[in-house]
Amino acid sequence: MAIELAGEAATSIPLEEMTPRQIVAELDKYVVGQKDAKRAVAIALRNRWRRLQLESEMAREIMPKNILMIGPTGVGKTEIARRLARLAKAPFLKVEASKFTEVGYVGRDVESMVRDLVEIAVVMVREEKRAAVQDLAEQRAEDRLLQLLVPQQAPSVKSSMHTGFDLEEIESDPDQDELQATREKFRKMLRTGKLDKRKVEIEIEETNLPSFEMFTPQGVEEVGINMKEMLPGLFGRRKRQQVTVEEAREILIQQEAEKLIDRQQVSRDARRRVEQDGMIFLDEIDKVAGREAGSRGGPDVSREGVQRDLLPIVEGTTVSTKYGMVQTDHILFLAAGAFHVSRPSDLIPELQGRFPIRVELRALTEADFVRILTEPETALTKQYAALMSTEGVKLTFSKDGVREIARLAVEVNSQTENIGARRLATLIERLLDEVSFEAPDMKGAKVAIDAKYVQDALADTVKDQDLSRYVL
Numbered sequence: 001m002a003i004e005l006a007g008e009a010a011t012s013i014p015l016e017e018m019t020p021r022q023i024v025a026e027l028d029k030y031v032v033g034q035k036d037a038k039r040a041v042a043i044a045l046r047n048r049w050r051r052l053q054l055e056s057e058m059a060r061e062i063m064p065k066n067i068l069m070i071g072p073t074g075v076g077k078t079e080i081a082r083r084l085a086r087l088a089k090a091p092f093l094k095v096e097a098s099k100f101t102e103v104g105y106v107g108r109d110v111e112s113m114v115r116d117l118v119e120i121a122v123v124m125v126r127e128e129k130r131a132a133v134q135d136l137a138e139q140r141a142e143d144r145l146l147q148l149l150v151p152q153q154a155p156s157v158k159s160s161m162h163t164g165f166d167l168e169e170i171e172s173d174p175d176q177d178e179l180q181a182t183r184e185k186f187r188k189m190l191r192t193g194k195l196d197k198r199k200v201e202i203e204i205e206e207t208n209l210p211s212f213e214m215f216t217p218q219g220v221e222e223v224g225i226n227m228k229e230m231l232p233g234l235f236g237r238r239k240r241q242q243v244t245v246e247e248a249r250e251i252l253i254q255q256e257a258e259k260l261i262d263r264q265q266v267s268r269d270a271r272r273r274v275e276q277d278g279m280i281f282l283d284e285i286d287k288v289a290g291r292e293a294g295s296r297g298g299p300d301v302s303r304e305g306v307q308r309d310l311l312p313i314v315e316g317t318t319v320s321t322k323y324g325m326v327q328t329d330h331i332l333f334l335a336a337g338a339f340h341v342s343r344p345s346d347l348i349p350e351l352q353g354r355f356p357i358r359v360e361l362r363a364l365t366e367a368d369f370v371r372i373l374t375e376p377e378t379a380l381t382k383q384y385a386a387l388m389s390t391e392g393v394k395l396t397f398s399k400d401g402v403r404e405i406a407r408l409a410v411e412v413n414s415q416t417e418n419i420g421a422r423r424l425a426t427l428i429e430r431l432l433d434e435v436s437f438e439a440p441d442m443k444g445a446k447v448a449i450d451a452k453y454v455q456d457a458l459a460d461t462v463k464d465q466d467l468s469r470y471v472l
Helices: 020-028 035-052 056-061 077-088 112-132 134-149 174-191 245-260 263-277 303-315 349-353 366-374 380-389 399-415 422-431 433-441 451-463 465-471
Strands: 067-070 092-096 199-205 212-216 219-223 238-244 279-283 318-321 324-327 332-337 357-360 394-397 446-449
Touching: 020 035, 020 077, 035 067, 035 077, 035 263, 035 332, 035 357, 077 092, 077 279, 077 332, 092 112, 112 134, 112 263, 112 279, 112 318, 134 174, 134 199, 134 245, 199 245, 238 245, 263 324, 303 349, 366 380, 366 399, 366 422, 380 394, 380 422, 380 433, 399 422, 399 451, 422 433, 422 451, 446 451
Parallel strands: 067 332, 067 357, 092 279, 279 332, 394 446
Antiparallel strands: 199 238, 212 219, 318 324
């Protein structure tokens, strides 16, 4: 398992050119071990590309091979799925199966995860469309801003003046030539940031539209209603507001970009991307497993019901969303669970059959923890060293220090709950508590984390089992 850092650079190799071996190599940068799981998801991702190369009739018949990952918490199940989705640049949704309830009970129905996935796809497509029109939007926003800074002169009643407003019609008018020259001067100042603090008045649209919760046959759902179209006089009103030029530029760029984006095309592209590339990660699937005779009562009343509701979504059905109908036939489902109490065989047979690939993720060892702390591009030790560098403190971890942290992580996991690699985060946070607090007053200092430092900071807490249950 690796801790994720936002904003990292994606691989430069196009997905269609990546072989399963290259996909595994890419996952190796962030997730330690778990080769079987990586191979399974790499093959599943490559099979998607293979299916798209076939004729449409054959492609329709090839269903995705959904994957069931079995293993204790903190071994990398979620991280593998998340990294895979980022690699594929595909709509990805992580959801806990335990949050759903059987139809007829208060709670969220299983179809809501498809609607959430479509929302994610819409955001992705809209961002891509906005990036495509960014240059033109910036140009239009700049022109609008110049019109605000150097407004058009009102027409004069004198016969010597032109009576029109169109610049093209009055190119020869000296006043208009002067206006254009003035705007060009302002354009240069605008681009160099000299006018950023000047105030201008622009029109902005009130976007805080109300949302409603509606009781439907499937449960309680939040309904997104376009109130602007239904009641244009009441919602979507514009108001004038004074802002700085710097703020106005961003607002106007967004407004111009929205004008250039075809919303209907965004909806179509988002639906198509969900149907062909969508991934849903069903975590805690073991929490809805269990078909023993005594389970149909109390809090477990809807376990099997949730499974039966999940079945048509995983098999392939059509779900109604506010962006149109979405077919789930080719959405890839990755399910995961620890299965400490229940077993995969406790799932209803129909659902078991829809997850033909089963991968068991092994528990992490001390050697794995050492690798997790040193090998990934976003390893915890590298993250904390980067954080401390912002305060002018040079933080280093020696090899024996890393090994001692790994040893203590294994020890605490064995004494309390085994939370896998997540234990490393709690240990290091406790280890660096003093340094993190004093860092602003330690500019230029060097802190070396060796085995003795780790033992002095954590040994007493680890030995006291009652204390470690609450602190670590």
